[in-house]
Amino acid sequence: MTSIINVNLPQQSYEIAIAPGILDQLGQYLADLNLGKKVLVVSNPTIFKHHGERAIASLKAAGFEVASYSLPPGERYKSLNSIQKLYDIALENRLERSSTMVALGGGVVGDMTGFAAATWLRGINVVQVPTTLLAMVDSSIGGKTGVNHPQGKNLIGAFHQPRLVLIDPEVLKTLPVREFRAGMAEVIKYGVIWDAELFSQMEASKNLNQLRYIKPELIDSILTRSCQAKADVVGKDEKEAGLRAILNYGHTIGHAVESLTNYRLITHGEGVAIGMVAAGQIAANLGLWQQEDTERQNALIQKAGLPTKLPDGVDIEAIIEALQLDKKVKAGKVRFILPTQIGVVTITDDVPSETIREVLRAM
Template sequence: MTATPATPSTSAGFRTIEVALSANPYPVVIGDGALAGLGARIAERGFRSGTRVLVVTNPVVHEHYGAAALTSLRQAGFEPAELVIEAGEDQKTPATVARIHDAAFEQRLERGSLIVALGGGVVGDMAGFAAATWLRGIAVVQVPTTLLAMVDAAIGGKTGVNHPGGKNLIGAFHQPRLVLIDPTTLATLPEREFRAGMAEVIKYGVIGDAELFAELEAAGDLSSMAAVGPQLLQTLLERSAAAKARVVAADEREGGLRAILNYGHTLGHVVETLCGYGTWLHGEAVAIGMVAAGEIALAMGLWSAADQARQKAVIAAAGLPLAWPRLDPQAVLQCLQADKKVKDGRVRFVLPTAIGAVEIRDDVDSERILAALAAQTSP
């Protein structure tokens, strides 16, 4: 099972990738300086002058990019307001979404209004969920400012918050009207956050883009934006967004193919939940989860030791963790049962069969899971 990327188009220095859904298609626009054109791009999507817009962001992004977003919206004739929320993974709760709902009420958002998510994946998930549930659904525009959100979280319409029993258990599918990616916003992203985003890029290589994976291998150091460089960064953004767009268009609500996007996430979510939200960044947990999935696949004879070594080498080159943390085995198994992808009591794992190909399996028994995790645990 593979994910062939869609073909981007070019216009005035910007690359546009269409998420070709049958009911609500939308563009992913990528290009330096894109944030300055936020208002104009929203107007192109059919929103009238005078429309009320609530920009949801976090303190750091507000400091660097809040004024630019609001200025662009005002220049296009919109009536914007801003809500600044804390956006750590531990803040991704119904209580924070309620704050967005309160702001929507205060700003008198109507069914023709929209919410703009300006920030990383946590802001995008919560603002998207608030939009999905305000007045039974208003429009949302995603403006990701982290690498992880640019290549993954902002595209595809998955929104939601965490529950004490597991990650992203409360949510809704709510597609954005537009995804606007301005790579220059990554200049203020901490290196740890950049590395976390690289985990999702590596994921796309493993699940369906062997050529992308080979480019990552050839690049060597992937641990910072400076090391990656602008040319490769643009390639990573485009290929990752195109791969996500193609899978989402084929399977909007994760009935089949889209499940491959969860590679590394099933066990990664266990790490986040049991270690406490915020201990590991999402991308770091996904990296650990990819290594774990590779160990399970290796034990089941699905792929080779050479491919697992290649995967681990690229993850290490991105400065991401490899070892499984010391966790109670029974707590791990119990947490797995709370995963969203459990069907008829069986955990569905996305397992690699080669670099560029994966399959979905529900026949991985507890003993094999624990043995693979033991092999991955640091001495």
């Protein structure tokens, strides 16, 4: 059975379609949207090897002219240089305004393809076909696209909503364990910021750190409830004017740690996990929520096989300094998303630097 979640936006609403085996229906879904005949599938070599042929076969069967390009894997290639290569391929294949870029991959592929689509010919169609848990529940939805600057993550980007998000849970079987765990960080985030029921479902599960140990019903719930949470938030605040900022829970310190380790030592999800541990403890120290809630959150993070301590050698003062480069800094103040109970958070820019230092020292 296919679950359909609607992302309702004033300019361009779209569907998130979730079903096992739905990758084989990609071409039909695009045909139903009446998109132009030229399609560029963007992936990376590993993902393309697993799923590229199926995606292309489905598109060709629906009458599309298909070209493909594989980006080098890894966050360090999420740069303007890589985008230039995508523009070259787009030009070579004469992509038009009605053409579509299909992002077949994880968050890096999705962000870069989305940014290339947003800026080629001042904006062409993009369809997101996420292949990692993290991309399925988070980065493929909501239209945030971008690349990294050497001094900070996603500093260059644009909002460009997809025409469709197509999620096939079966492709998770080819996902390395570490990448699956990275995605669980974003799922836990939704439990803390929005959906206490999802949090409780995960607490009741014996294991969260490997796909094969998690019941299919829970995977279904993880995907549908996480996507619904993201759709609800984005539908209320498309361009992060207010509410959407809560989706950055755990990301403020997480991004700083990622950046300081050159995007090589930890995954994005591991950074978010570390950031959630820090934010939870900051909230407890400021009296915003109970210490037992911090412990519940941290226990769930550990159950998912994610880190709760800072990586060795990361300088605390360097983290404090890196926070000032965060996109969410306003008038020199760092904006933090802090929990008040499981399922509810608040946005504040009134966190003393000494409180941040104190929490980071303990990690």
